Amino acid sequence: MSVHPQQVMGKVARHLVPFLIFCYFLSYLDRVNIGFAALTMNKDLGLSASAFGFGASIFFLGYFLFEVPSNLLLEKVGARIWIARIMISWGILSTALAFVWNDISFYVMRFVFGLAEAGFFPGIILYLTYWFPAEMRARMTGAFMVAVPASVVVGSPLSSWILDAFASAPLGLKGWQWLFIIQGLPTVITGILVLRWLTDAPEKAEWLEPEERTWLARRMAAERAAKEAVHHFTLKEALTHPRILALSVVYFGAVIGLYGLGLWLPTIIKSFGASIMETGFLGALPPLAGAVGMVLWTRHSDATGERKWHMVIPCVIGAIGLIMAGLIQSPTISFFFLIVAGFGIYTSLPSFWPLPTAMLTGSAAAGGIALINSIGNLGGFVGPYVVGLVKDLTGSFAGGLYLLAAFILLAAVVVLVLGHDTRLEQIPPEVEPATAP
Numbered sequence: 001m002s003v004h005p006q007q008v009m010g011k012v013a014r015h016l017v018p019f020l021i022f023c024y025f026l027s028y029l030d031r032v033n034i035g036f037a038a039l040t041m042n043k044d045l046g047l048s049a050s051a052f053g054f055g056a057s058i059f060f061l062g063y064f065l066f067e068v069p070s071n072l073l074l075e076k077v078g079a080r081i082w083i084a085r086i087m088i089s090w091g092i093l094s095t096a097l098a099f100v101w102n103d104i105s106f107y108v109m110r111f112v113f114g115l116a117e118a119g120f121f122p123g124i125i126l127y128l129t130y131w132f133p134a135e136m137r138a139r140m141t142g143a144f145m146v147a148v149p150a151s152v153v154v155g156s157p158l159s160s161w162i163l164d165a166f167a168s169a170p171l172g173l174k175g176w177q178w179l180f181i182i183q184g185l186p187t188v189i190t191g192i193l194v195l196r197w198l199t200d201a202p203e204k205a206e207w208l209e210p211e212e213r214t215w216l217a218r219r220m221a222a223e224r225a226a227k228e229a230v231h232h233f234t235l236k237e238a239l240t241h242p243r244i245l246a247l248s249v250v251y252f253g254a255v256i257g258l259y260g261l262g263l264w265l266p267t268i269i270k271s272f273g274a275s276i277m278e279t280g281f282l283g284a285l286p287p288l289a290g291a292v293g294m295v296l297w298t299r300h301s302d303a304t305g306e307r308k309w310h311m312v313i314p315c316v317i318g319a320i321g322l323i324m325a326g327l328i329q330s331p332t333i334s335f336f337f338l339i340v341a342g343f344g345i346y347t348s349l350p351s352f353w354p355l356p357t358a359m360l361t362g363s364a365a366a367g368g369i370a371l372i373n374s375i376g377n378l379g380g381f382v383g384p385y386v387v388g389l390v391k392d393l394t395g396s397f398a399g400g401l402y403l404l405a406a407f408i409l410l411a412a413v414v415v416l417v418l419g420h421d422t423r424l425e426q427i428p429p430e431v432e433p434a435t436a437p
Helices: 005-045 049-077 079-099 103-117 120-131 134-145 147-165 175-197 210-230 235-240 242-262 265-271 276-282 285-304 308-327 331-352 362-377 379-394 398-418
Strands: none
Touching: 005 049, 005 079, 005 103, 005 120, 005 134, 005 147, 005 175, 005 210, 005 242, 005 265, 005 276, 049 079, 049 103, 049 120, 049 362, 049 379, 079 103, 079 120, 079 175, 120 134, 120 210, 120 362, 134 147, 134 285, 134 331, 147 175, 147 276, 147 285, 147 331, 235 242, 235 362, 242 308, 242 331, 242 362, 242 379, 242 398, 265 276, 265 331, 285 308, 285 331, 308 331, 308 398, 331 398, 362 379, 379 398
């Protein structure tokens, strides 16, 4: 049979991307539901704003420590088994957060939770490089990362409803405890389904025709060879190269904005005078704007082949939104600029990943992507913590929002200085180009 590249890539996208979106949806939901749990949990456990910020953030220290080893293990044992292991273990630990009883137990559980989940996101980013050519990667990454705002859009009203509906639930558990249980168990079940649904590499994909498997494996091998002709990174180079470290700084700045705003957004909205249910629905609007930006902006990036400005522009928009939200006293106008900030911050995330994935292959890709994500996700520790600390010191969220904006602008400046080598994404001449489904 003759192979039609567009049809092959359509099959791959339909088989893999919706399932991966759902997995990441659960991942991000389990990370950020802590922001809604805080609306009642902090009082029950006696946590101050800075204590909660530290507990919410320490997740990312565990994540940082195990990120690179986790991704190297994924490359060694295969994505199917390793991603299943990650999801099952983090689902169990996320559920177990319901049973923390004081600040120390909260810190310990969040840290171990981070260890368990380490490697999931960079593992999926690496996994996408096995299946999708460079000219499709921004769109596929954007589609996958829509799970981030989607988890907030769905999770915000869902979390608020659980807190309210289960406030007087049976078994002597509080609403925030049921929140962790109800949202943690589906992750365990989905982790088991990963073993059946995911395939490690194109050549093993029995859901493709033999000729389609051969074509896709050849297509991806040719792209790897083209990258290595420009510069072949060893694993050691990928972990120490100045450009990789600089890209880590870029992602660090973007992630500070994501989690600094995301984990405190429910509390900020509630400070405007909103009820718990209103907080849930209003909290869905900034990520909803971000979801639209993710899809449209990454499609434009792939269509034009431009990468640098597609990262810089949303960073600047996000920073402006944060600054204006802190400056303006009117709750309505301030919230509008939080939506602007959400649009910029969320849109910047998938726009970033074509920059490093264009450079790296093999174990260098596994290690380099994990290193960037691990350093970047330290921003998930810094962002929520500094916002909480500034809030305790000043009694206002404004100073924390300004600091988040400064880090996001730093990310934009570093991308401008680095630029992007378009040779890394040139289509190998010996194979047909893939057309986006």
